[in-house]
Amino acid sequence: MNTNYNLPEQIKNMLQTTKRKNNHTLQNLIGEGGYVPPHIDLVIDAISALSLGKNILLKGPTGAGKTKFAETLSNMFYQPMYSINCSVDLDAESLMGFKTLAYENEKQVIEFVPGPVTSAMMHGTFLYIDEINMAKPETLPLLNGVLDYRRTVTNPFTNEIITAKEGFNVIAAINEGYVGTVPLNEALKNRFIVIDVPYLEGKQLKQLIQTNTRLANETTIDLFVKLSADLIQSVYQGKLSEDAASIRALLDACDLSTLIPAKRAIIRSIADKLEEERERKFVSNIADTLF
Template sequence: MHTNYNLPENITDILYNTKRKDDDTLQELIKQGGYVPPQIDLLIDAISALSMGKNVLLKGPTGAGKTKFAETLSNLFHQPMFSVNCSVDLDAESLMGFKTLSYEDGKQQIEFVPGPVTSAMNNGTFLYIDEVNMAKPETLPLINGVLDYRRTITNPFTNEIITAKEGFNVIAAINEGYVGTVPLNEALKNRFIVIDVPYLEGEQLKELIQTNTRLTDQTTIDLFVTLSTDLIRAVYQGKLSEDAASIRALLDACDLSDMIPPKRAVLRAIVDKLDEEREREFVINLADTLF
């Protein structure tokens, strides 16, 4: 395998199938507070793609850990990461940067302030594009050249041709089917290797709660793992929206449970975020049964 990076030894061992067991690396990631993949293959495949200079698209439900996954990949590659948060208001300035007036030696001059795309390219670091399908379809084609083999772009504000330095890579994340999202066009989707990121469950979720929240009571932790399983099942059955099963929200509830009763923690961290009364009552009933 050809790599452009000095990968940490534990990751290199996994890629080359040598010294360490997969479980050892998972434990190391957990201790570091990194993303814990439901299957080690997700991590291997993402690292393999990035080490070859390919773009990675993380696809999955909200709160499944896509941003944490991207941050973990950035840390494993020892790469800083510039971020773009997509919305309908995303424009060229949000991606590339903008011009502003500055003063030097008492003289007024026009200065260009680089945006996340130009910064990541010029510094040879990672670029993270969150909720990429929230952007207007006419905005993202601006960076098509950044996402293919050319790794170049003409800055529309300075007319400078920018070629990414070695080490530049793109990770994007997508939540499908949400209000305000649009399907990715084929030209854009074909520029990515797609990694499907499912919810964390079972023992891995338990370990995540133990290492990333204040909650220490094992009985309560087990109950939260059961709650998450029930919420995820309800999402798959169409009874709840994906927001209800967000792992991020569950971890918030676990943190709060260190200070307030678990049922009230679930109310604040999960229930009160839901819009439909039917969904709110469903989650409240689950919490009442468990806690």
């Protein structure tokens, strides 16, 4: 458990109890942790929901730290986590697994290789579904029984009914309004507790830069915090796309600035990722005023 969080005693005791229960052999699938929340309520609410067996949906802009948040929850619960990265190509095999040829006592047999959904259910671990609204709408109904009180699914490849072991929980993440995404239907959304994950700003962002990058100069760190605030404000005003305010990209720029000038690091890590020349120049101008 990450002891840096000022958690209520009830939540700490809940995590300690869960950690004693989770004596998994899949320790290599436990997240590293390290998420710095904008406010502690995010962590408390997520822990509370998962402890009650609820699914949680992390909603927020790209680069806000949703995946890092999920990994931190895995770490805090000492709970391994299987992951799915959704795309338009996601199909039942990607979720459930597939059949393949194998040998048993020198005889060729058909063997089923479990996918992330079946593996997480059979082991009683977390399942992380990233960018869930990137999947085709016709693929996701397969998960309805997995996500509700039944915690069961019929494997379409083996006709086996799989019931999740105790400890199974689902964490999903969503970026709304992006090209290729589709709105989640109400039946699916109602199976989640929604937690809005905003951008990190101010002291929390400064702490993240100090602990997750090689940048040590406090003056430069403060300038990067100011840069992030300006980029976020520009996104809210509609002058930049959300990609410009990605915290992940900002951390890359901080790391790179230890070896090359900060302005160039910002261009390489943030500005050059943007599609429109207008936006690239806008970011460059902001960087000029600070660096």
